Amino acid sequence: MNTDVEFHIRQNYPWNKLPANVKQSVGNSQREYEKHVQLYSIRNQLRFRNNLVRHVRKDERKYYEELLKYSRDHLMLYPYHLSDIMVKGLRITPFSYYISIMEDIMNVEKSYDSLPNFTAADCLRLLGIGRNQYIDLMNQCRSSKKFFRRKTARDLLPSKPVEISVEPWWVAQTGYITEDDIR
Secondary structure, eight states: OOHHHHHHHHTTOOGGGSOHHHHHHTTTOHHHHHHHHHHHHHHTTOOSTTSTHHHHOSOHHHHHHHHHHHHHHTTOOOOGGGHHHHHHTSOOOHHHHHHHHHHHHHHTTOOGGGSOHHHHHHHHHHHOOOHHHHHHHHHHHHHHHHSSSOOOHHHHSOSSOOOOOOOTTOOOOOOOOOHHHHO
């Protein structure tokens, strides 16, 4: 993506206020510009409100679902800055997000080193799964494949987050998590 296009997206320029050279760089196509807006917003995990993407996409929930899918596919950090929407609206907690990432990489038998450093650190903090624990889980998963009592990667992953101490400077917000979400 062109840096000029990114700059104008970041500054929330609608199509009709774009300079001619930027319009030309996206092929004088409003639809192409809208694709760039959507891609830029999802890549940078931007909030739907107060952003140009709200004029491009009409369904806020679907936008956040795509953002979450993109983040998960690219092994990105949980979007904590959007946690009010992720937990209350989509009911996706950091724990469930990282469980799904770990399940995905275990199913395709990727190494733990394929996780970016900050994502791996967050997995360790929430799931208690570091490099050595991941290797043990993968060995258990592979050995169970040899026998008929096949355990899925999901069965081997923790069912509850690691016990953490709540710091006094944290901001706590209520969410609605059901027992089904925990399972």
